[in-house]
Amino acid sequence: MQQVYRLIFKDPRFHDLQRRRGRLSWTLAGIVIANDTWYVLATAFYPEAAFARFWGLPVSEGAAITWGIAIGLAQTVLFILLVLYYIYRANGEFETLKEVVVADALRAVGTQP
């Protein structure tokens, strides 16, 4: 197994894979953390801070729903969409690339993939 690991570690496609997948995970994780922190801080600083003041305003003239509630519900949808996008990439192209890299390494040491 150590030999297979060494072969994979030498394969530039493996480093390409982990760099691209890592970049995707960290970007999406950053979006989630930034959104959550912003949401929580806007709640804490309402209504003093300028960036939080519009949260209590209605989304349109005469509506009861406020921006804060609309954004809160939109966050839920956003998180689900981000997850869907990650799965689409990770279970699609990344998984295919990973299988090729592993199969080549196993073949090189004479094991059937």
Add this chain to the structure above:
Amino acid sequence: MLFRPLAAAAALVLLLLPPAASAAEAVNSGGVAITFFLAFVTATLGVTWWAARRTHSTHDFYVAGGRISGLQNGLAIAGDFMSAASFLGVTGLIFGFGFDGLIYAVGGLAGWPLVLFLLSERLKNLGKYTFADAVTLRLAATPIRCLAASGSLVAVVLYLIGQMVGAGKLIQILFGIDYAVAVGCVGTLMMVYVCFGGMLATTWVQIIKAVLLLSGGSLVTVLVLAQFNFSLDQLFVAATQQHARGVAVLAPGGLVHDPVSVLSLGTALVFGTAGLPHILMRFFTVPNAREARRSVFFATAFIGYFYVLTFIIGFGAMALVMGNPQFADATGRLLGGDNMAAIHLAHVAGGPVLLGFMSAVCFATILAVVSGLTLSGASAISHDLYASVFHPHASEQELVRVSRYATIALGVVAVLLALLFESQNVAYLVLMAFTVGASVNFPLLFLALYWRHLTTSGALTGGVLGLVLAVGCIVLGPTVWVEVLGHAEPIVPYKYPALFAMCASFSGSIVVSLLDRSERAARERAGFNAQYIRAQTGLGAEGTPA
């Protein structure tokens, strides 16, 4: 062979169920809730009997043989997360505070994408039964497993007491059953599920309950929205007319106002999720990383949908239950407290049948969640401590037996502690469980997976620091030191210490690891590449041909 104890347990439950306490206390006196609940118990005992015949090895017992599909596991994860505390608690918070209840919903959901992006895949590829497996691939097994097992057991027991006390109270109100009998009932049924059916039964109990809770919640939501011509706006208008704060209830205010506390609460919710052992364990029940990712997608979608439901139910209760004299006590407060808002709303929306159904679903929810918790505690005892630290050469049969003893021991401990804590406000116990998850398990797992330079001594320092600070700050903080122990001033001014404890744990681990120049540390750093390739590719992972 296993059927007889199951039948005996079912008979015991039947005997225990008829209301023992005064029916006047109960929200519903009818037999509807009991009928629905008995149907649930019968179905889940049937599932347990079926699962028991398929549970022979430790692999079956801990992770259901690794044969759960992504959709099934997603439902089970969602079920673990949608506890009665979060269903009744979050609807109660929205009912009482309006907008601010949403922080719990958004914070609770945000943990899931993070678990998917950063942990699920590596965890699945490295671990076998518990998250400690993934961490000890290159770190010293004995001390790290002791640390991981302590973190897990502390979190599990705290969470378990919180759930059991909540369960006892809830069942007392809903069914009019005596507190001790209710707690005993939950404990007995939970031990039967876990002991005989292992992870397979626990997962299916969780799936059945998740489907029931989501469909019951959807029904209440649709019936409530129908009363407002399916217009959210009309619902909010009606709600603000009832609430004392009027339209201000649709904007932030009141509940949490200090930025440090809010951030710290967010930290506990988000990273605590990623450190709770009964949730991490679920990633080992699927066959591969692909299914692990799919299960997080289903879990996130179901939990997101669940929070939208709790949101509408909370405001629905504000519109239809608040100010309704039928549900107020002599002082004008809601019967049974704010946590009963969703249950009263079910009564308004769908009459006694829906009330009975939702009451039974809440009971089922508690049962399913305590079963999952107990199983993860039992695996920490038998797999991390007994098999890996004390008796490395124990046989399969012996380990399954130890797991069953551990289950019974945990069940008995949980019941006894629930009786002991009966009259206490236990909300802080659940908070403490999340704080321990965020400041012991999460930093350990995250650094082991991502940071080459982590060493055993660093991990131990950080873990112990996180554990001591998390528990210490909560005990010395406003909730326990002032409200429970009755001192005048808290020693630690913050209610939510997760932010500090987690940061201390991370920095302790990092500083000590960097200072560690021992030979063992060098070996552990050198082991990172192999661990990294396995984490990325799944090559050599449990359950795949090597």
